[in-house]
Amino acid sequence: MPYQEAPELVRAFRQGDHQAFNRLVTLYQRKIYNLALGYVKQEDEAKDLAQDIFVTVYRQIDKLKEESKFGAWLYQLALNHCRNRYQKLRRRGFFSNQSLDDPETGLNLSSGATPEKEYERENTARLVREAIASLAPAEKEVILLRDLQELSYEEISEILDLPMGTVKSKLNRARLALKNRLKHYL
Template structure:
């Protein structure tokens, strides 16, 4: 776990990134990988897709570092990119799922999972039997309930209740007004509870 960077350290890192230094990029990844990968995994729910999107976040942020003006922290800026990329990926996955002729029979066995409504959906890997018997079962259920919440609500749950960001940071990342963030968050929390109950019923 890395200690948070001071503003001066962050300014120096940004300057090195703008000089296209490879080691600066490595430092950026090492410092933020846990937060960014965690966010992507909670948003998307699939480890392979989450890893791909998280890598993309760092690649794109490096390529666009000249547009970083320092109005927010580097971490907040990365979160913003991550949230946008996750939502794009979710849309893409949704389109692919609905437009392809893929049926349940075409999907590998491990990727079938019962949706909250009780049917079968494609994408999220089902817990292995040994995991289902372990203490991870609750966590799997929570992740599945989270995946059942609308992405616009899910992002608030992830940013606020999992990542523990302040409302100011959440507003910067989502571009939403404070009242909207708070009312949506309330509905998101209730929706999560309902989804979890549907899974455990």
């Protein structure tokens, strides 16, 4: 597992190896970028948010107590950034300018797919993402961590500092809420 090398990279980075920081970014950038995208829904904003998260990692790496807990620490830090950015953007009316009818990305035709099917697939994905984004912050968070980031209950429990049972019940409620939002599409 590539994430198993994270503690070693953190140790090297703390000792002044800046290449180790680059490798950490490369290792986690996909997850962090998609987490950010799940919050702000806009690619440029997500990129800026993900960069800010890694800048904070760079500056505050000394605050990490256990190198083996880097993943959880990174997600905690990322969630704080995402929450703050989400609130800030919402106050500015950023999300009210985005409509379900506005495709965020153009069609990306894979080999063998017809434009109609590809459009339907993209449209479905966009609707699901919109539905996730419309959830309450706590519900959205647990869906993103479990169903999109594919973290274990134990990891989520550590990141959110909640008992595992609470995480499961929150996740169940969030999934039910998401199901109700997508009911007309199912």
